[in-house]
Amino acid sequence: MKNSSGDEAVGGAVTLGLLAAWALHDLEELATVPGWWRRNLPALRERYPGMPEAVWRRAGSVNGREFAVAVGAMAAVVASASVAGRLTGGRSATYQTALHAFGLHGLVHLAQAGLVRGYTPGVATSPLIVVPFTLWARHRLRRAGVLRATRPRDLAVGLGFAGAATVGAHAVARRLTKA
Template identity: 30%
Template sequence: MEWLNVQTLIWLFPILFIIHDFEEIIMVEKWLHHNRHKLYERLPQKIADKVVKQFSMSTAQFAVAVLFIFLFVSLSTILANYYFLNGVTFTIYFFTAVTLVFFIHAFTHIGQSLLFRSVTPGAITSAIIIIPYSIILFKSLFTSGILTWHIVLISLPFGILFFPIVFTAHWIGKRVI
């Protein structure tokens, strides 16, 4: 797999992100419509209310939200490749934070499918694309010496900052269309 070097893996990130999110875009509105009652059966009411409120949007609105998030994913990818050109280390921290969130996010889809005993939006691409890609990416970054556990531990808390970005993206999606 020499053709699949670290830079290629980094550039694959936004492509695989959008493939995953296409699955979510296509499925989320219909899934929520047909499974709203399951949310209230399996989750505490306050949490179910928040999930329904957060994801009660049309497919077009959700696509706008995904576009907004895609801009951050793309920025992290561009900055990570900037590391190869100029050796600016902070760019790897940003990319690491974003890819760690994406990796962890994939497991939430698997957990949702187990909880609801059905295929949920994003579960298929999480299982066959995102988790394997993330493992290969992180292994390559570690092997090449670009990523260290120190960088991971520093980057991980910054992943929490992605939540306001997602909430803002959903807010924008609901307002634009």
């Protein structure tokens, strides 16, 4: 199916699929993050003594309720980006940035597992869902002629987007769960 500009149309599987893939991935994180931190924080502190104490305190203070609220806040970000992608046939810069962020997020999970030399929350679904979905969606966007050229700067923006959204989601969660 072609759109009005003659490009192949990008459907909901590509755009709204970002939200679905993200939800599947975050189900793993919801199920594992709080318990994983409780079990692994002492060993991580010992293995990485140069890490600032504030990082360890913050990591150890996130409870399951706060993490679930942060995931909900992130859901709003990903849903908004996915809808923007759907409404623009995949052309939305916000959608494409979120897609890059999602794929890079999966690679970060793989790197974390390598540093820890074992399981970390999110690493099981990263090679099964996150990275393959991102590559497939990018392929579909490219084939439809709507994928923006991806430069190193775009990847940095994607990582920045993911980082800012994560910090924002956790700030919202902290505020809501302390009220």
